[in-house]
Amino acid sequence: MSLASHCPVCNTPAPGPVFALGNVPIICNQLWPDTDAARAAPAGDVTLVICPACAFVWNADFDPAKMHYAPGYENALHFSPRFQAFAEELAAGLVSRFDLHGKHVIEIGCGDGHFLDLMAQHGAATATGFDPSMEGKETPFTAREGVEIVPEYFRSDQLERPFDAILCRHVLEHLDTPLALMQDIRRAIGPRDVPIYFEVPNAGWMLETVSMWDVIYEHVGYWTAASITTLMRRAGFVPTSVQAGYGDQFLMVEARPATPNPAYLDPGAAQVQQTARAFGQAANAELEAWRSRLSKLDGKAVIWGAGSKGITFANALGTQAAAPLAALVDLNPRKHRLTAPGIALPVIAPDTLTTLAPDLVLISNALYEAEISAQVRAMGLTPDFAVLAG
Ligand SMILES: [Zn+2]
Structure with a gap:
């Protein structure tokens, strides 16, 4: 099984092409000191394909090994006042909806711990984050009592005590084996009714608005409401809320554990097939129009x-x-x-x-x-x- 031949969500073979970009930078935001270094920057191909069954969209040419060699970059979104307000409201809402006052929260891919700190600020007693990129790094966001970061990849067997929610923001789009993570989380929850919250870039919005700039090498997967629902149902979660937020740019999913439904396919998939094909045609037409205008x-x-x-x-x-x-x-x-x-x-x-x-x-x-x-x-x-x- 490979990303080129099978869907990483439902394992259906023969994905169809949607849109391609050749030789794009692995980290598009990383600037370089001179022309030679910029031309030699690590690059890879993007071939977006769509699953004929569940309509998951992904880069069939994604090579996880390339990400290991890419230099890190700072994702400083939370310095924007708008993002800060969004995160504050989200943390307060999760504490309230998931009833997390005085409870223990886990975050997978917590970065510098900014959101762990917000969860504790809004009432969670303890908040533990997992993020290997924090190895050896200092952060102001673990100063609060009860907030800690484990600088490792999340694995359910690392969890030493019961937890009351699992959060995971802007991680799933980087994973080439997303089902494995969801199944590991489901195993960790076991028979308890522990809610989860997942947030990803909203690929439904990207496809509908033909926002081709959101197709970047760092993202292997492009999640819509249909595909993320299929992923969760197959792994043993039932979404209780699937919403677009942050100006429709994010897809926000709250879910509860249930019995896995390994054959689940979301009925919304057919519409995504059409939207994705329209996206590919419109994005190519727009690039052609710009090439023509610039040539004149x-x-x-x-x-x-x-x-x-x-x-x-x-x-x-x-x-x-x-x-x-x-x-x-x-x-x-x-x-x-x-x-x-x-x-x-x-x-x-x-x-x-x-x-x-x-x-x-x-x-x-x-x-x-x-x-x-x-x-x-x-x-x-x-x-x-x-x-x-x-
Ligand atoms: Zn699929």
């Missing part, structure tokens, strides 16, 4: 925003089509004088645009279109502006 451009283009969206887009165009791109513009001074992986575009400060004098500015976040075009025009420049959709 007499002059230089820049992308405003050196985040994963701009970097994924530039790499997806391919070296030849991306030739008119001169740079990525970013406000963050820590990114300046660094180079984007793969496509090897330099990241520059906005004021550098006066010497570069681009003819086209591609804006990676539509929310900032008015602000960015005003700023560029105030420099005395008169390029065309376009927004990357999705």
